[in-house]
Amino acid sequence: MAQTRLMIMLATLVILTAGLLPGCTRMGGLRARMAANEIAHTVPIDGDPVIIGRLNAVVIDNPYGKVKVYAKPAHEQAHITFKVQQETRLRWRAARQGFEFDPVGEYFTAAHTHNGELSTLTVSPTNLSVEGYRPPIDLTVNIPQCDGIVVRNAGGKVIIVGVEGAIHVESGDSVVAGGPIEIRTDKEQLEEIYAASNGGHVTLVTGPESAGTVELVAPRGKTSFSSRYGIIDNSMPSKGHWTGIWNNGTNSIYLESQDGDASVVVVSNPVMYTSGKTW
Numbered sequence: 001m002a003q004t005r006l007m008i009m010l011a012t013l014v015i016l017t018a019g020l021l022p023g024c025t026r027m028g029g030l031r032a033r034m035a036a037n038e039i040a041h042t043v044p045i046d047g048d049p050v051i052i053g054r055l056n057a058v059v060i061d062n063p064y065g066k067v068k069v070y071a072k073p074a075h076e077q078a079h080i081t082f083k084v085q086q087e088t089r090l091r092w093r094a095a096r097q098g099f100e101f102d103p104v105g106e107y108f109t110a111a112h113t114h115n116g117e118l119s120t121l122t123v124s125p126t127n128l129s130v131e132g133y134r135p136p137i138d139l140t141v142n143i144p145q146c147d148g149i150v151v152r153n154a155g156g157k158v159i160i161v162g163v164e165g166a167i168h169v170e171s172g173d174s175v176v177a178g179g180p181i182e183i184r185t186d187k188e189q190l191e192e193i194y195a196a197s198n199g200g201h202v203t204l205v206t207g208p209e210s211a212g213t214v215e216l217v218a219p220r221g222k223t224s225f226s227s228r229y230g231i232i233d234n235s236m237p238s239k240g241h242w243t244g245i246w247n248n249g250t251n252s253i254y255l256e257s258q259d260g261d262a263s264v265v266v267v268s269n270p271v272m273y274t275s276g277k278t279w
Contacts, residue, residue, distance in 0.1 A: 040104040043080040043123065043139075047112030050078035050121050052144035057165070059122045059150045062108075064176060066138040066156035071146035071163050078121055078143040080110050085136040099131050107137055148191070154178055157200065162271050166191040172198035172258075180260065184270045185210070193253045201260035204253065205270040211249025216242040216262040227266035 050056055052073055060067055065085065084090065087103045094101035110123045123141065128134070136155050148165035151158055154176035158169055161184045172178020180200030183193070187207030195202050201221070208229035216223035223242040225232070235244040242262075246253075255262040267273050 041081050041083060043082060043108045043110045045078060045080065045110045045112050045121070048114075048119075050112050050119065050143060051076070054145075055118045055147045056143060056145050057118060057120045057148040057150075058141065058143065058146050058163075059120060060139065060141065060152070061124050062137065062139050062151075062153040062156075063125050064134055064155045065136040065153065066158070066179070067151050067153045068138075068140045068159045068161075069146065069149065069151070069163065070140075070142050070161045071144070072142070072161075073144055075142045075144040078112070078141065080108070080123060080142075081140050082108060083138045085138060090130065090135060094130075101130050102128075107134075108139065157181070158197075160184070162186060164189070164191075167193045167195065169195040169197075171196070171200070177259075182275065184273055186271065187269075190249065190251055192251050193255075195254070196256040196258075197260070198258040199260075200257065201263070202255045202257040203261075203263045203265065203275060204255055205265045205267060205273045205275075207270050208266060208268060210266070211247035212245075212251045212253035213249060214242070214244050214246055214253045214264060215255075216264065217254075217256040218260065218262040220259055221257055221261040222263075223261070224263045226264065229266050 058069065084103050090101050091103065105128050106126055107128050108123055108125055110121065112119060112121050121143070123139065138156065146163040149160060149163050149167055151160070151169045154172050157179040158171050158181045160167065160169070164186050167183060169181050169183070171181055177199030178197035181195045181197050181202045183195060183203070184205045185207070187209055189206045189210035193204060195204065214225060216225065217240065219240040223240065225242060225244060230247040233245040253264070255264065265273065
């Protein structure tokens with residue numbers, strides 16, 4: 001009888017093990033594939049690691065696709081990833097039609113250079129294409145600290161979070177329309193900001209300690225300056241245009257949307273702000 005019970009227990013254990021192990025194997029394989037996928041889609045940075053504790057400027061050029069920049073001290077060093085839009089579809093077409101498509105090719109290069117106390121991370125496109133066509137590619141830059149940024153792109157949105165210092169963003173050109181721009185600065189912004197798009201809303205979210213000479217331009221949309229903090233002088237609203245001096249600031253804050261709204265939102269925690277807009 002004891003032997004019978006032992007046989008039943010062993011059989012049950014075999015059944016449970018058979019049911020569990022494939023799941024564990026699949027999960028382990030999934031995690032391995034996800035890790036390998038991230039590594040494969042990483043843009044290597046030429047030069048020293050970009051770390052916190054020094055002035056870090058960023059220059060990004062993405063001719064076709066989204067750009068996202070997140071500056072957070074939790075990031076130990078800069079890390080750049082990209083994703084070709086509709087990668088699966090391009091893989092299928094390449095296999096069916098016999099052309100070459102490398103989803104993890106060198107679509108960008110990145111270099112970290114130093115000039116005195118200032119270090120600059122520059123992300124540039126290469127001429128790699130698919131049958132003469134450069135597909136839209138989404139670029140994400142995670143960096144521990146960013147003190148000034150320049151972004152040029154087309155065909156996609158731009159999101160910049162946690163950046164300090166001067167900010168310059170141009171989205172769209174005469175060939176490819178731009179996308180929405182959302183800039184969420186740290187709490188105090190006293191440097192020049194320029195953001196312009198010919199294909200989406202342009203929004204600046206900043207903190208109560210910020211200041212500037214503000215100009216908002218939106219010929220086909222609305223302009224708005226929303227704040228419960230500080231003082232606005234010389235406010236001059238008109239259709240598609242708004243100007244004012246905020247907190248006696250002398251630094252220029254210029255937002256322009258040729259096909260959307262141009263807005264400034266002042267909140268106590270701009271980095272965590274969510275607009276609720278559909279981007």
